Amino acid sequence: MRDWFAGQALAGWLASYEPDGAVKVTSTAEFAYEMADAMLEAREKGGAK
Secondary structure, eight states, rough: OOHHHHHHHHHHHTSOOTTTOOHHHHHHHHHHHHHHHHHHHHHTTTTTO
């Protein structure tokens, strides 16, 4: 589940970049997993109300 959430966050974030935009892969992947962890935490708490 964490990997799926991270993949969704990553896809959404990368979609906002211009085709020739510079992206730091390591920091982008770390950000995606931070987002995934936040989504899992919200899911455990019952989601956004």
